[in-house]
Amino acid sequence: MFALVDCNSFYASCERVFRPDLKGRPVVVLSNNDGCIVAGSPEARGLGVRTGMPLHEARDLIRKHGVAVFSSNYTLYGDMSRRVVATLETLVPQVEMYSIDECFLDLSLFPDHELQPLGQQIRERVARWVGLPVCVGIAPTKTLAKLANSLAKKDAGAGGAVVLNSDARRRGALWQVPVSAVWGVGRRLAGRLEAMDINTAEQLAAADRRLIRKRFSVVQERLVRELNGEPCLTMETQPVPRQQVIHSRSFGDPLVSLPALRQAVSDFTAKAAEKMRQEGLCAGRISLYLRTAPMGKPQQLFPHTASASLSPASLDTRVLSRQAGELLSSLWKPGYRYGKAGVMLTELSPAGQGQASLFASQETTRKEEALMKTLDAINASGKGKVWLAGRGMKREEQSVWAMRRAHLSPAYTTRVEDLPRVY
Amino acid sequence: MPELPLFAERIAAGFPSPAQGYMDEPLDLNRLCLGEEAATFLLRVEGESMTGAGIFPGDILVVDRAREAGHGDIVVVAVDGAFTVKELQLSPEPVLLPHNPRHQPLYLEGREWELFGVATFSVHALDRRSRARVCPG
Numbered sequence: 001m002f003a004l005v006d007c008n009s010f011y012a013s014c015e016r017v018f019r020p021d022l023k024g025r026p027v028v029v030l031s032n033n034d035g036c037i038v039a040g041s042p043e044a045r046g047l048g049v050r051t052g053m054p055l056h057e058a059r060d061l062i063r064k065h066g067v068a069v070f071s072s073n074y075t076l077y078g079d080m081s082r083r084v085v086a087t088l089e090t091l092v093p094q095v096e097m098y099s100i101d102e103c104f105l106d107l108s109l110f111p112d113h114e115l116q117p118l119g120q121q122i123r124e125r126v127a128r129w130v131g132l133p134v135c136v137g138i139a140p141t142k143t144l145a146k147l148a149n150s151l152a153k154k155d156a157g158a159g160g161a162v163v164l165n166s167d168a169r170r171r172g173a174l175w176q177v178p179v180s181a182v183w184g185v186g187r188r189l190a191g192r193l194e195a196m197d198i199n200t201a202e203q204l205a206a207a208d209r210r211l212i213r214k215r216f217s218v219v220q221e222r223l224v225r226e227l228n229g230e231p232c233l234t235m236e237t238q239p240v241p242r243q244q245v246i247h248s249r250s251f252g253d254p255l256v257s258l259p260a261l262r263q264a265v266s267d268f269t270a271k272a273a274e275k276m277r278q279e280g281l282c283a284g285r286i287s288l289y290l291r292t293a294p295m296g297k298p299q300q301l302f303p304h305t306a307s308a309s310l311s312p313a314s315l316d317t318r319v320l321s322r323q324a325g326e327l328l329s330s331l332w333k334p335g336y337r338y339g340k341a342g343v344m345l346t347e348l349s350p351a352g353q354g355q356a357s358l359f360a361s362q363e364t365t366r367k368e369e370a371l372m373k374t375l376d377a378i379n380a381s382g383k384g385k386v387w388l389a390g391r392g393m394k395r396e397e398q399s400v401w402a403m404r405r406a407h408l409s410p411a412y413t414t415r416v417e418d419l420p421r422v423y
Numbered sequence: 424m425p426e427l428p429l430f431a432e433r434i435a436a437g438f439p440s441p442a443q444g445y446m447d448e449p450l451d452l453n454r455l456c457l458g459e460e461a462a463t464f465l466l467r468v469e470g471e472s473m474t475g476a477g478i479f480p481g482d483i484l485v486v487d488r489a490r491e492a493g494h495g496d497i498v499v500v501a502v503d504g505a506f507t508v509k510e511l512q513l514s515p516e517p518v519l520l521p522h523n524p525r526h527q528p529l530y531l532e533g534r535e536w537e538l539f540g541v542a543t544f545s546v547h548a549l550d551r552r553s554r555a556r557v558c559p560g
Binding site: 020021023082083084086087090128129130131412413416417419421422 | 459460461462465483484488504505507537558559
């Protein structure tokens, strides 16, 4: 048996934990750069605010109904997500964090009659300990657990937890769900299935497996098995080894000039390099991509990506930054408005054992590593920051390309100067 | 073939430490003060309503949401849209009691209120340097 635990309106709920004045009030959270709405509380959805709506389209609704608006605060959401996982781990032996607001649990050790009470216990404990509402779906396969969860969310009478532990219950659930809402069925696949007159999860479960495999692939055949209660997907608790480190951001306002873009790229490279060093890795290749603004319009720049190999593999921000600067010079063309840039480090290998190049001595590599370690330690200490001057000398310069986050809430749980106040 | 045991412990070349075999784990403030870490939140104290209980403005209040709140506990409650720390009294009627004679009890009857958690410790800095560490800015 598997459970899927999903936090209800996760981002909006996180904001509300520390703002008791927002209880029962509509809350929305904006995407990176405050462009559009990425999450809303049930009250906000009731007003007609939809996920994906550009902020300017929702302005009237927001003003009229006094909707509380927040920029994405991933520092807060990340910590609240960590607390949810830790809380679940006090109840079950194995938790797989599937996304920032969803976890799969392995319930193979629980007897059948304990599943429904466990679902309730999970809801109560997460609500009490972390302050977040969750729904629980329990079923013999991950695909069914996901489906049970969506029913728990929709059906107010279910008490927030749905258990599909018998054939009758499973069938009773499957017919209610359109095929497009099944986990792993995207819009295109749904269209092709509907053309075969498969419109509900029940019809997909009853489909001829061989035909499905022939028309699509083993992945879709597995889906049919999972819907029939045959577990094909298992718990994935081992983190996948990292293939790449990316740092990309949209700019608050589109950038036109090369110097401003150069600073942004230098900063993104430093951030990606720091993240990579935290995992003890170094990069064999660096890539850069640029996106022209405004958002939603087709890409105007061609080519818009470039990459270069690094020999020897490097973890040195100075080396990476210089290389990124060269890539930028090769890509940049005057006359465009640039809305976004990204730096990607790939061909990662453990640091300290990279193949030494013919020309770089072991000695210099060791010195670079020591320098970077010192740099990271200073930046992590909270006592001050050290950066390459290429990123811009002053804060005001950096604000030219910084992300727009006009409605950012405090990092209530991770910064000592941001603690919530109690009177 | 003779077998020899290999000792992984470090041995002092001079006299062996008389503490060998008596070592404890060092004391850890987190383990002493935090019940369930996932359910523990830190809040910044403002105002003087609880000075009698040793809770002063600028202190960091440790709040455990995993603990059941009972009569006489010091709790954080959300009342009228803000967090307040007071002693919880459940009978004869629900009241939040300040620990400062200049403050009035807060009767909960008829008000919108929700328990946030039980306050378990207050971190109070004793000098300016310590204060700068726990209360920057």
